[in-house]
């Protein structure tokens with residue numbers, strides 16, 4: 386996600402850090418590059434220009450120029466302004482005080498609307514009893530797709546078949562009645578999609594709006610469409626009264642333009658983001674976290690949440706303590722590998738870590754499919770070897786290889802992986818400290 390923007394900003398800041406004290410010209414040069422990076426990320430010209438102006442104003446004030454760590458200060462200002470640009474605070478969904486809550490999902494065809502309807506239902510199903518309703522009646526395939534996905538997720542589905550009606554408003558009304566009868570407290574409507582915005586579509590949405598009186602009208606936008614997505618949002622805002630945006634496909638090579646600019650351009654907040662093809666891959670949008678990711682600060686909070694959800698906390702605490710004491714052992718590596726496997730695809734986990742791109746690609750190369758072998762190798766070591774791997778030389782390697790049913794190459798590979806992980810966790814700890822030093826926006 387946002388790889389090229391992240392890389393550009395990383396380069397700009399490492400240049401600044403290399404300079405020590407900064408002159409006005411240094412800051413101007415750096416900010417010119419920041420603006421270029423934003424334009425390349427497909428952020429609208431005016432929004433990029435205004436953002437950089439705001440950053441410049443603050444950076445050229447005494448706050449930065451007289452600071453002992455000026456580069457760090459510039460970084461903090463950029464961070465805060467990126468957060469503000471994206472809306473600053475977290476925007477929650479607006480549920481009805483008296484159920485059912487009615488959500489309309491609108492958007493162009495291919496944006497991910499149908500998938501997102503089910504993702505959203507699944508996401509809130511811990512605390513609600515949601516249902517999805519197919520109202521894209523011109524495309525039978527869309528109705529079927531919603532039904533199949535809903536079944537897969539175990540979410541109640543309502544569509545034209547059950548209603549025995551072909552008209553959208555008829556289906557919508559029946560769906561609401563059905564919801565009442567079945568104690569459904571959130572009804573999510575998947576509305577008609579088109580390849581382009583047209584009068585017809587807007588008229589249909591307007592009628593639905595009148596009939597349903599929704600608590601949320603959520604526009605689904607494909608983040609990969611960048612500025613175009615922002616234009617679409619502007620149109621839907623004018624014509625369909627959207628109350629929030631869901632950006633999808635942020636896991637792809639989206640350049641970031643839409644995520645950065647949609648709030649500034651339309652005043653409508655991004656509420657959720659789609660980060661993968663699986664039905665669980667929908668997250669709340671958090672401007673601060675997004676800014677942290679863009680600036681390569683990693684997403685500590687997100688990662689910790691993920692770890693806590695998926696892991697044995699006692700074990701993690703023990704490893705964390707070892708990390709703090711700089712005593713990361715091969716046994717800890719084993720625990721970490723098992724945890725990482727549980728966290729999901731490695732590239733996503735890596736995305737959340739505050740590491741330079743180079744280190745990330747090295748780690749992503751580690752072949753975690755061979756984890757069983759890694760386990761066997763580590764288990765074939767003596768406790769002394771696990772604590773002090775530097776003593777593992779030729780004959781020990783051969784013995785471990787034999788004992789684990791692998792070969793010396795495999796033993797070498799495990800030792801290399803261990804060194805890499807140790808390095809990562811060392812940096813992980815350092816960056817965490819750095820994060821704490823930054824002022825977070827209110």
Ligand code: GDP
Pocket residue numbers: 492493494495496497498499500501530578633634635636637658659660661662666
């Ligand atoms: P619709 O035409 O707007 O209803 O779009 P669909 O729900 O059919 O989605 C279009 C394609 O985008 C499907 O292949 C989805 O699996 C995919 N998709 C939707 N959301 C995401 C996402 O967040 N990440 C990725 N990688 N793919 C997504």
